[in-house]
Amino acid sequence: MEIYPDIPLQQIDAVLEKSQQAFDTYRQVSLLKRAELLRAIASELEEIGDAWIQVAHQETNLPEARLRNERARTIYQLESYGQACAEGDWMRISIDTAFPNRNPPRPDLRKMMIPLGPVVVFGASNFPYAYSTAGGDTASALAAGCSVIVKAHPAHPETSAMATAAIRRALEKCGLPIDTFQHVYGASNEVGKALVQHRNTSAVGFTGSFNGGKQLFDWANQRPHPIPVFAEMGSVNPIFLLPEQMGLEAESLAEKIAGSVILGVGQFCTNPGLLFAVEGDSLLHFKNKLKALLQSVAPAPMLHTGIKDNYQSSSTEWRAKAGVSTLVASVEQPDLCVTPQLTETSLNRFIQDSSLHQEVFGPATLLVVCPTLSDLLVAAAHIEGQLTCSVFGTPAELSAQSGLLQILQTRCGRLNFNMVPTGVEVVQSMQHGGPFPATTDPRFTAVGSDAILRFVRPISYQNCPDDLLPDELKSANPLQIWRKIDGAWSNDSVR
Amino acid sequence: MEIYPDIPLQQIDAVLEKSQQAFDTYRQVSLLKRAELLRAIASELEEIGDAWIQVAHQETNLPEARLRNERARTIYQLESYGQACAEGDWMRISIDTAFPNRNPPRPDLRKMMIPLGPVVVFGASNFPYAYSTAGGDTASALAAGCSVIVKAHPAHPETSAMATAAIRRALEKCGLPIDTFQHVYGASNEVGKALVQHRNTSAVGFTGSFNGGKQLFDWANQRPHPIPVFAEMGSVNPIFLLPEQMGLEAESLAEKIAGSVILGVGQFCTNPGLLFAVEGDSLLHFKNKLKALLQSVAPAPMLHTGIKDNYQSSSTEWRAKAGVSTLVASVEQPDLCVTPQLTETSLNRFIQDSSLHQEVFGPATLLVVCPTLSDLLVAAAHIEGQLTCSVFGTPAELSAQSGLLQILQTRCGRLNFNMVPTGVEVVQSMQHGGPFPATTDPRFTAVGSDAILRFVRPISYQNCPDDLLPDELKSANPLQIWRKIDGAWSNDSVR
Secondary structure, three states, X not given: OOOOOOOOXXXXXXXXXXXXXXXXXXXXXXXXXXXXXXXXXXXXXXXXXXXXXXXXXXXXXXXXXXXXXXXXXXXXXXXHHHHHHHHOHHHOOEEEXXXXXXXXXXXXXXXXXXXXXXXXXXXXXXXXXXXXXXXXXXXXXXXXXXXXXXXXXXXOXXXXXXXXXXXXXXXXXXXXXXXXXXEEXXXXXXXXXXXXXXXXXXXXXXXXXXXXXXXXXXXXXHOOOOOOEEEEOOOOOOEEEOHHHHHHHHHHHHHHHHHHHHHHHHOOOOOOOEEEEEOOHHHHHHHHHHHHHXXXXXXXXXXXXXXXXXXXXXXXXXXXXXXXXXXXXXXXXXOOEEOOEEEEEEHHHHHHOHHHXXXXXOOEEEEEEEOOOOHHHHHHHHOOOEEXXXXXXXXXXXXXXXXXXXXXXXXXXXXXXXXXXXXXXXXXXXXXXXXXXXXXXXXXXXXXXXXXXXXXXXXXXXXXXHHHOOHHHOOXXXXXXXXXXXXXXXXXXXX | OOOOOOOOHHHHHHHHHHHHHHHHHHOOOOHHHHHHHHHHHHHHHHHHOHHHHHHHHHHHOOOHXXXXXXXXXXXXXXXXXXXXXXXXXXXOOEEEOOEOOXXXXXXXXXXXXXXXXXXXXXXXXXXXXXXXXXXXXXXXXXXHOOOEEEEOOOOOHHHHHHHHHHHHHHHHHOOOOHHHEEEEOOOOHHHHHHHHHOOOOOEEEEEOOHHHHHHHHHHHHHOOOOOOEEEEOOOOOOXXXXXXXXXXXXXXXXXXXXXXXXXXHHOOOOOOOEEEEEOOHHHHHHHHHHXXXXXXXXXXXXXXXXXXXXXXXXXXXXXXXXXXXXXXOOOOOOOOEEOOEEEEEEHHHHHHOHHHHOOOOOOEEEEEEEOOOOHHHHHHHHOOOEEEEEEEOOHHHHHHOHHHHHHHHOOEEEEEEOOOOOOOOOOOOOOOOOOOOOEOOOOOOOOOHHHHHHHEEXXXXXXXXXXXXXXXXXXXXXXXXXXXXXOEEEOOOOO
């Protein structure tokens, strides 16, 4: 493999200066042009063909089938965020027309979203396409009208370089400033810090570990001018298993959950690392089935040595924790391979030992056994902020558990009913985010076209002559955007 | 005047515990109930009658007529945010229905906004009604479904106590937990820090100085679980005067600007503290008129000793700055009274001395003389983040100055055309916020019903049985909210 040296720190200023210059042009292009760019990127990525799959497979060990799916998702994201961008609905346009006869006269006010400025993106290792170089953060920042600098993930540098070349070809074909998108290498903390703290940087997107995300957040807030950081960090995605449902389908529940725990060798941000269930015969049945399923899983390779080593040491450590019993132990494997682990503890022990609330990144889950149904509420009250929480129950017992559902709503960004948390739909109604420590800002999503909102802010034009207004706000509504005019939604012109 | 001792630090935990408990009930009440509460507060405030005006006048020295206007604004805010709350449009509801036949099946996903939790509000001294105890932050947090703790501004403690009593009477009449709103005194930093850093506090609203707002922001980010701070801080609200317009109406421009500089004894956050104009005869004409107008202003009292002393020392300091000439000097006055000040400097000096970019809180403004029209762009590129920027120009010269307008858009939350910045309309299209250091979060507004969005976050329900969904998301749309269903806006039910 080629070597990708870190960018020298003294070159970062030039990168951000070029990004600012590109931004000053790019932020003025129309919504349709931005959508054209996103489609052009999608098509350039498709053009790379199997070469991209092969390189990504070599760099990440992800199976080809998974990579093909992820590539399709990446292309869909670019296309769907481009379409959302062009429709303009995300701009949340509001127009309040003048009342010249009021005393004092009320001025005409029109509000829309404008881009923040250059955005620095730190991609994820576990999604080398969909949440890396040409992934969701880049797509939504470009849709917002921002320029982008990606710091390549060191675990897939060549995959990242190929995406970069495609994006820059698309910029060129669209006649846009090529430095609207730039790409740097930097495995060191210093590069990250310099990027986040450069005066031109206006926002940061990150997907990765708690320590990494929190560090970026702190650097950003220590700037003379603080900037927002959208860091998606750890999440254990608890699943609550209600007893009636458990009684009805202990085996099939075990199958669903085993499938979710081992999906992608447990390397998804929505991987279920915690299961809460109520003591009883059905639980025993469920446990035996889950145990059998996880024991039979063939060893599979993780993304890179760092992740594998971390999984091995964490899972070993967990087996040694007081009050934790091991149902399935992860077994040391050659190369990057690992096997799943299933541990069990009591609710009391879980409450006492906060280390049991932490994420083990990989195919491991902890079953917390609760003595009674009402203890599930106690459990829920003790969990930290999560991307997702899930509940399995019959209609009747879900209705009876409104107290549990109320607590879970305060703990997560997405609440699933009778579904495992893995599988994140790319639709506007998706909230992929959640209370700290799942993310640094639960008010925004990293998946779905609302992700664009992370990189914009509102501006009002007061008493602006119509010909000087951006097209989005002109009375004639040339872009045919849905706008709220004097309190009523309309895609018509201002009368 | 009665004495209002600081709350003992050891009592703050009990306040936040009560707030959390009240929140756990209040967050579950319907949008209509929240709207009813806001209307009830408005009506209780009206009931206080002139007693409230008299106390506020004694505490703040604001004239009665101004206080009556501000009271009307406060009541209007409560009513209009209540109406917006009930309409539910701010919840940005999105529904993507299931595709059971897709492989894998697409689940039903529905997204809405839920409240963050207890909100701590630090009111403004310059708006004892509209941006204090029962002001915009409290109204929008209650509309969001949050409980509120106000730390009374020490400059109007009794005015604050009267508002508190009215709010709590309204809560009682509506049958809501009385601790949904609480009120504490605390002139010390320790009280502020303890409130911001309490584990139950979920967001902070603040209007005041840069140092105050930045301190709260830092405390909030240093928490184990950081929380958002919406601090509206300093702004000098630059006005750019284009030469043709200046040639047409030098005198009337001087009148408008003088009126804006002295409005409310210069104690508005949108007070214009910076004027940029191009050298020439018309400017001389304008300057002489502005000078004459400001010299003739009668002394008027500021809000309190701290603000007056600060104005006197800052304005004296400014007159002594290198390269600054004094056109009208503020004259030492008895009691809390002050007079306006007008100073002048060159663009070069302005660029060299960053202290000239700072706000002088009060009726003072600095005229920066630019040698040529194109120097206005240089000036614009050197200003910091602002709540507002304003431009006065003829249609022709505004059209010719698109470069200037482009820069100004990156510097402010509201861009005014041929209007002074003072006068902040309470409408949805208002953006009252702006890039740092004007606020700590330019992505949100402190005025207009979108202010509600500061105190909420999205949550998605995946595959949730219809009867367990909140009313806002139920297929039948019982609240008749406008929702985006499978990409199209509708106030109908889900088919």
